[in-house]
Amino acid sequence: MTTATANQRIQSLRQQLNEHNYRYYVLDDPSVPDAEYDRLFRELQQLESEHPELISADSPTQRVGAEPLKAFPSVTHQVPMLSLGNVFDDASLQAFVSRVMRELDDLGRAVDQAEFCCEPKLDGLAISLIYQKGQLVQGVTRGDGQTGEGITENLKTLRSIPLRLRRETPDQPLPALLEVRGEVYMPRATFEAINERARLAGEKTLANPRNAAAGSLRQLDPRITATRPLEFTAYQVAQISEGFAAATHWLAMQQLKGWGFKISSLLSCVQGYAGLKNFCDNLAAQRDQLPFDIDGAVLKINDLRLQAELGFRAREPRWATAFKYPAQEQITQLLDVEFQVGRTGAVTPVARLEPVQVAGVTVSNATLHNMDEVARLGVRIGDSVIVRRAGDVIPQIVRVIIEQRPADAREVQVPAACPVCGSHVERAEGEAVYRCTGGLYCAAQRKEALKHFASRKAMDIEGLGDKLIEQLVDAERVKSPADLYRLELEPLAALERMAEKSASNLLQALQTSKQTTLARFIYALGIREVGEATAANLARYFGTLDALMKASKEELLDVDDIGPIVAQHIRAFFAEPHNLETIQDLLDQGIAWPEAERRREDLPLTGQTWVLTGSLDSLTRDQAKERLEALGAKVSGSVSKKTSRVVAGAAAGSKLTKAESLGVAVLDEAGLLQCLSELE
Numbered sequence: 001m002t003t004a005t006a007n008q009r010i011q012s013l014r015q016q017l018n019e020h021n022y023r024y025y026v027l028d029d030p031s032v033p034d035a036e037y038d039r040l041f042r043e044l045q046q047l048e049s050e051h052p053e054l055i056s057a058d059s060p061t062q063r064v065g066a067e068p069l070k071a072f073p074s075v076t077h078q079v080p081m082l083s084l085g086n087v088f089d090d091a092s093l094q095a096f097v098s099r100v101m102r103e104l105d106d107l108g109r110a111v112d113q114a115e116f117c118c119e120p121k122l123d124g125l126a127i128s129l130i131y132q133k134g135q136l137v138q139g140v141t142r143g144d145g146q147t148g149e150g151i152t153e154n155l156k157t158l159r160s161i162p163l164r165l166r167r168e169t170p171d172q173p174l175p176a177l178l179e180v181r182g183e184v185y186m187p188r189a190t191f192e193a194i195n196e197r198a199r200l201a202g203e204k205t206l207a208n209p210r211n212a213a214a215g216s217l218r219q220l221d222p223r224i225t226a227t228r229p230l231e232f233t234a235y236q237v238a239q240i241s242e243g244f245a246a247a248t249h250w251l252a253m254q255q256l257k258g259w260g261f262k263i264s265s266l267l268s269c270v271q272g273y274a275g276l277k278n279f280c281d282n283l284a285a286q287r288d289q290l291p292f293d294i295d296g297a298v299l300k301i302n303d304l305r306l307q308a309e310l311g312f313r314a315r316e317p318r319w320a321t322a323f324k325y326p327a328q329e330q331i332t333q334l335l336d337v338e339f340q341v342g343r344t345g346a347v348t349p350v351a352r353l354e355p356v357q358v359a360g361v362t363v364s365n366a367t368l369h370n371m372d373e374v375a376r377l378g379v380r381i382g383d384s385v386i387v388r389r390a391g392d393v394i395p396q397i398v399r400v401i402i403e404q405r406p407a408d409a410r411e412v413q414v415p416a417a418c419p420v421c422g423s424h425v426e427r428a429e430g431e432a433v434y435r436c437t438g439g440l441y442c443a444a445q446r447k448e449a450l451k452h453f454a455s456r457k458a459m460d461i462e463g464l465g466d467k468l469i470e471q472l473v474d475a476e477r478v479k480s481p482a483d484l485y486r487l488e489l490e491p492l493a494a495l496e497r498m499a500e501k502s503a504s505n506l507l508q509a510l511q512t513s514k515q516t517t518l519a520r521f522i523y524a525l526g527i528r529e530v531g532e533a534t535a536a537n538l539a540r541y542f543g544t545l546d547a548l549m550k551a552s553k554e555e556l557l558d559v560d561d562i563g564p565i566v567a568q569h570i571r572a573f574f575a576e577p578h579n580l581e582t583i584q585d586l587l588d589q590g591i592a593w594p595e596a597e598r599r600r601e602d603l604p605l606t607g608q609t610w611v612l613t614g615s616l617d618s619l620t621r622d623q624a625k626e627r628l629e630a631l632g633a634k635v636s637g638s639v640s641k642k643t644s645r646v647v648a649g650a651a652a653g654s655k656l657t658k659a660e661s662l663g664v665a666v667l668d669e670a671g672l673l674q675c676l677s678e679l680e
Contacts, residue, residue, distance in 0.1 A: 006051045010059075012043040017060045019594030021159055022166055022260050033458040035504070058135050058163035062156060064350070072149035072220065075140045077237045079179065080622070081128060082145055082315050084298065084322040090277060096321050097273040099312070100301065103318060106638050107309050108654055113272035115302040117249040118279040119264040121322050122292040124185030126213045127155065134165040134174035141217070154217050158184065159185025159224035160233075166260035179239035180256060182232050187291050190229045208292050208361055221365055234261040235298065248302045269302055274389060280323045287325065296324040297433060306655060309613075311637045315533070329388040329398065330363075332356035336381055337368065337412045341420045345435040354385060358395065363387060366395040370432040374412050378402070382409035420444040446480075447473050449526050455479045457532050458524035459516060462504065462509040471495055481524075482585035501585075505602055514590045518545060521593060528569040537561055540629060543603075545583075549574045560634075565609055598666050604679045611639050613656055614649030616669050621649075624672065631679050639664060647672045 002509035003010075017040055019253045023031045026101055041060065048055045056063070057230055061271040088094045096526045102116055126142040142146040155161055165174050191209040198206070206212040231488045237245075237252045246252040270279050280297050285292060297532060301319040303309050304525035310318040333354040339347050349368040356363055366387050378401055384404040418425055423438035454461040461484070477491065487510070493503035516524075522545075523535035527594050531540070532603050542548040543558045547571075556567035573579055610633045612621050619627075622645065625635045639646060639658045646659040646666045669674065 001047075001050075003051060003054070005142060006047055007054050010044060010051070010054055013047070014059055016040055017044065018162070018260070019164065021060070021162075021431065027045045037654045044053055062163070062165070070638040072151055072218070073368050074147055075138070075150045076147050077128060077143075077145070078142065079140045079620070080145050080626040081126060081148070081181065081238075082312065084320055086296075086322050086324050087318045093276060093280070093321075093323060094273055096299075100319065103310055104306065107656060109306060109309065112457060113275075114306075115269055115271055117253075117267065117269050118276065118283075118302045119235060119267045119298055120283060120290070120294040121296040121298045121324075121515050122183040122185050122235075122264075123210045123679050125210070125217055126181060127184055127217075127232075128178045128238065128613035129155065129161065129182070131165060131178040131180070132175055132176070136161070149218070151217055153222040154182075155224040155232075156218065157222055158230050160231050161339055162260035162264045166258070168258060173261075176237060178244075179237070180261060181236040182234040182261070183240050184213050184230050184232050184403060185209060185292055186216070186228070186230055190649075194228075195241035206231075209605055215542045226566050228377065231292070232262065233603070234263050248304060248305065249300055249307075250302055252304065276323075284325055294325075296322045309637075309653065309655070319472045326388065329386050330356045330358045331384055332363075332387055334381055334383045334397070335387050337374075339415055339419050341418060341436050341444035343441060343445060343452055343526060344541055345438070345442065345445050347418065347434040348423055349378075349384075349414075353385075356387065358387060363395040366397050366411075367460055368397060371412075371427075371434065371540075372415055372432045380405065380409040380411055381581070381664055399672065418442060418444075443473055446478075449522065449621050450478065450481060450484070451541055452526050454484070455523045455524075458520055459513045460520070461513045463506045468495070468498075469505075480585065482582060484587075485514070485589035485591075511520055514592065516553050516591065516593050518543075518593045521545070521591065521654060522548070525573070525579075528571045529566045530570065534561060534566065538603035549580075549583075603630075605644075606630070609634045609636050609642055611636050611646045611659070612649070614652030616647075616649040616672075618669065618673065618674055627680070631676075 004554065017037070018038040020032055020037050020040075023029050039602060042060070048059065048061055048409065050280065052542050083220065085096075085136065087096050087437055097114070100390045101110075104114065106111055125305060128138075129136060129144070129146070130138040130140075136152070136156065137176055138150065139152040140150055156163060165178070185210040185472065191206065191212055194212065206215070212228070215228055216225050216230055219225045223258065234253070234256045236249075237256065244255075246255055250269050252265070254269055257263050266283065267280055270276055270334050276299055279299075283294075284380055299321055307317070307319040312318060316331050327623055334351055335354060336352040337349050338352060343346055351366040351368050351600050353364050366478060368379070369379075377397060378386075379397060379400050382405070384401040386399040386401065387395055388398050415425060417423065417439055418436035421436065421438040421442040421444070423436050423442060425434050425436055427434045437444065438445065450473065451466055453459055454469065464484070469478075472484075472487075472495075475495070477539075478484055489500065489503055489507060489508065492498060492506065493500045495503075517539065519532075519536040519539035520540055523532050537560050542551060551570075553564075553567045553571050556562055557571055562570075605628065610628050612624055612635065615621075616624060628635050633644075636643065639662065640656050641662055641664075643662070643664045644657065647669070648656045648659075648666050649669055
């Protein structure tokens, strides 16, 4: 067979196999028996082995897996993979719908009933797929939402992921760029079959389908992933080339289906709260009969233009939520209650249970949250209790079976002294939590405070892991964060599992971490309820650490997302002398950040409110927002008389119209870039 003839047959076989895959995985309507598919596949393999120059990355034969990788590359998402907010009952679902309707009204887009698209919330691993000119070029895990792991070769082994977008006709145009989000999961039947084989072989079984899917995708050898029958279902178009964007989520999903992606067969469009409630109730009734695990329903505004206008808050979209179902429950016995001491000194009761299987996971511990929860439950040691995995993740006790209470059941008593350091335990007025008063002197708090301080989003001290921190604290070499910067090579290298090279690397990482940002430093201090986003807001607003430390409660309340409770925690933190001593000690060790960080009142756009609308070419809306906020502006989602400027990108909608009617100044993208360059 000549090369030209072989190439012609190879192209025909690939087209046939891709079409069979589409009918099998997407339409659930196979057109040929498995034996015929296997025959065509073997013929393609034979031809490609005889003509290796004709092998291409998008051939069905390439799903068998490439050579093992040494590590997964870190990949930054072009569009962040944000998480969804949750609702758990009809009342919170109604509140979500009411909020969306109110915000649509504020945008001047009032409707009698909003249309939503609904689908099951698959319990698997969220991934992003990038296609260029119709070919799969990159697959990335969600990771922390900003950065994930590149697992392209592993994802290529999934037959429900098209290596090349399908065309309805040979001349059908395809987008130059397409980013598809979806969930990889392991069907229940597959999971049970794998575990049955493992049991027969005397091997370790998998915990649950979700962990099985995640573990399969994170194999460094793609050939192992290829042996695990995983499925992929698409649920979102994150990016698409101009001219291909659909008007609604429903149409976008049909578009993906036509290009070869499997979408949920339960995808539905409904109207308003009544439609959402009916969908969630019906899906819950089917939950146990579905061939895959779900932990709820995903509910989205169908109109993509309305999605864009509603935008996001913090780390979640305003236009979508997840209705979470109650977790699977089991009965077991409460054997004892122990108390753990956390990073902030919280003394938390933890239930020790007779081990029991809940949703495929062996549960032997459960949180009791605080003593108010213990009292609410009326739980005693020795009781039979109903335990569930809250949100299918954190085990908790939900009810006591009083009628089975033994005669020798004992009440749960809060320890008078900290179980770690022996310091007095107290409960502040108005708080539900008991706390150890030992502060940084308590080894438990020291360890957790140091782990937080060294973490990636805080000071990002590479090589300073949890076990090493525990060693350093146990050996009394580190009693405060500043002590980390006093560590010396020889004593450090002498520690267990350490050597001179690793000790030297850690000392270098400590030196590197000294150059940080004010936001990271604030977050690293571990102030109660001051997370990464709040720390960034504080740094942006006050500009200097000194200004933040001297801020009154009233000044703190002027900062975005800070309410009375968080403001009080911040004031209390900086009122403690030992905290001030620790901060000064850290500064004395050379920790610093750019002096360019200024007080908010010194920033050029302070007091101005800007609105972004439409799409921008040279930077994302989030990047534009971040740069404007860094200059002191408040970036709002709606236009009013108080709006200072509106930036109108391509396809700007009602916000631009409203700005023009109110006489608000409007800039195009070029004007925005010029303004930023002049002020930054």
